[in-house]
Amino acid sequence: MHELSVCIALMQQVERIAQEHDAGRVDRIVLQLGPLSGVEAPLLEHAWPLACTGTLAEAAELLIEAAPVKVECTQCGAVSEVVPNRLLCASCGDFRTRLLSGDEMLLASLELSRMKTQAVQQQCV
Amino acid sequence: MCDTCGCNITPGNEHLVRGDGRLAKTDEGREAVTVLQSLLSENDHQAAHNRTHFDSHGVFAVNLMSSPGAGKTALLEATIESLGDAYRIAVIEGDLETENDAERIRACGVEAIQIATGSACHLDAHMVHTALHQLDLDPVDILFIENVGNLVCPASFDLGQHRNITLLSVPEGDDKPAKYPVMFRAADLVLLTKTDLLPYLSDFRPERAERCLRELASESPLLSLSSASGEAMEDWLTWLRTEVAAQRERIRQGATLRPAIQPDGMRLHSAAPATHAHAHGVVNATGGEG
Numbered sequence: 001m002h003e004l005s006v007c008i009a010l011m012q013q014v015e016r017i018a019q020e021h022d023a024g025r026v027d028r029i030v031l032q033l034g035p036l037s038g039v040e041a042p043l044l045e046h047a048w049p050l051a052c053t054g055t056l057a058e059a060a061e062l063l064i065e066a067a068p069v070k071v072e073c074t075q076c077g078a079v080s081e082v083v084p085n086r087l088l089c090a091s092c093g094d095f096r097t098r099l100l101s102g103d104e105m106l107l108a109s110l111e112l113s114r115m116k117t118q119a120v121q122q123q124c125v
Numbered sequence: 126m127c128d129t130c131g132c133n134i135t136p137g138n139e140h141l142v143r144g145d146g147r148l149a150k151t152d153e154g155r156e157a158v159t160v161l162q163s164l165l166s167e168n169d170h171q172a173a174h175n176r177t178h179f180d181s182h183g184v185f186a187v188n189l190m191s192s193p194g195a196g197k198t199a200l201l202e203a204t205i206e207s208l209g210d211a212y213r214i215a216v217i218e219g220d221l222e223t224e225n226d227a228e229r230i231r232a233c234g235v236e237a238i239q240i241a242t243g244s245a246c247h248l249d250a251h252m253v254h255t256a257l258h259q260l261d262l263d264p265v266d267i268l269f270i271e272n273v274g275n276l277v278c279p280a281s282f283d284l285g286q287h288r289n290i291t292l293l294s295v296p297e298g299d300d301k302p303a304k305y306p307v308m309f310r311a312a313d314l315v316l317l318t319k320t321d322l323l324p325y326l327s328d329f330r331p332e333r334a335e336r337c338l339r340e341l342a343s344e345s346p347l348l349s350l351s352s353a354s355g356e357a358m359e360d361w362l363t364w365l366r367t368e369v370a371a372q373r374e375r376i377r378q379g380a381t382l383r384p385a386i387q388p389d390g391m392r393l394h395s396a397a398p399a400t401h402a403h404a405h406g407v408v409n410a411t412g413g414e415g
Contacts, residue, residue, distance in 0.1 A: 002247055013160075013164070038277065071342060095339040096342065096344065098342075105163060105165065106160075107161070108159070111158075112156045112158060114155075
């Protein structure tokens with residue numbers, strides 16, 4: 001499905017940010033995916049090795065945080081945690097709710113090593 | 126979604142960036158960088174460019190999505206027949222292979238650009254941009270972008286359209302919105318198609334389809350029609366006429382519109398100072414629409 005497209009876009013983003021920070025290596029990538037983003041974490045994890053091979057992020061840990069689906073009722077104001085295909089207010093049952101979280105598809109943060117290649121080698125010795 | 130002002134911080138992820146959050150701590154020699162960008166920010170940037178392009182040419186752009194065979198092309202043929210004299214219409218067709226759909230549209234006397242995606246299961250903003258190079262938008266009032274038939278992936282990619290329409294055909298079953306919530310939540314309008322088959326498929330209950338849609342917290346209209354028999358086309362045509370008029374009014378006011386379902390960050394952003402005039406400044410003008 002489209003998880004590989006998403007992975008390739010992610011990889012481009014990660015490389016650009018790593019260059020901006022003059023990083024020699026990307027150690028950790030933290031994503032946040034909600035069930036309503038349309039992207040599945042296991043599929044993204046499977047596609048990831050195809051996208052990261054030969055890049056600064058080849059050895060990076062990919063951490064995917066799930067975001068709960070939460071809605072706020074525009075009628076009674078209650079906040080409820082709900083399932084993705086039933087976004088009704090758990091308190092009053094109204095369908096007029098506002099999604100608070102659950103559709104995130106974000107690159108949340110990166111952990112970078114500033115060390116240049118030489119420094120990495122020194123550490124290995 | 127904004128990548129600059131921090132509005133991507135939602136109740137679901139704010140713990141990640143708080144000072145005491147797990148990610149604030151890193152091993153020695155490492156640097157933690159908070160990004161909070163949409164994974165599709167490249168696509169979103171191109172989509173914003175496409176939208177600006179549509180607006181500057183006075184075009185109303187619609188993204189048509191559905192499963193394969195729900196009647197997207199048949200809907201366009203019937204619409205062109207009804208409105209082809211009143212509006213200048215153009216179509217971008219997305220399919221994995223063949224020019225078949227573009228040829229059907231051209232047979233109606235309307236310009237059509239076929240995008241053959243190969244094995245890609247959706248259109249993205251870059252593909253649409255490439256197709257736009259083959260299309261003169263000046264003489265176009267309505268551009269229909271017929272997405273690849275797929276109820277999953279197309280929902281995730283902004284193409285630069287003003288409105289999303291999702292088709293649900295009677296043979297597919299009335300619980301599709303419950304099965305594919307991401308797609309149906311993205312719809313500004315849901316069209317129940319092939320209603321001429323309702324007498325033969327009695328287990329399809331239109332009211333159940335509507336209930337499944339409302340359970341996604343969607344207030345979008347659900348209109349029924351049959352392109353084949355021509356029944357109940359008028360509500361759809363009225364919706365389209367109203368939307369074209371609204372688009373002309375927005376252009377007159379220098380405003381634009383994105384499809385209704387946007388992440389919360391966008392809604393928050395409408396109250397923040399415009400920091401990215403190209404993509405977001407214009408959206409602020411209609412911040413209340415989202």
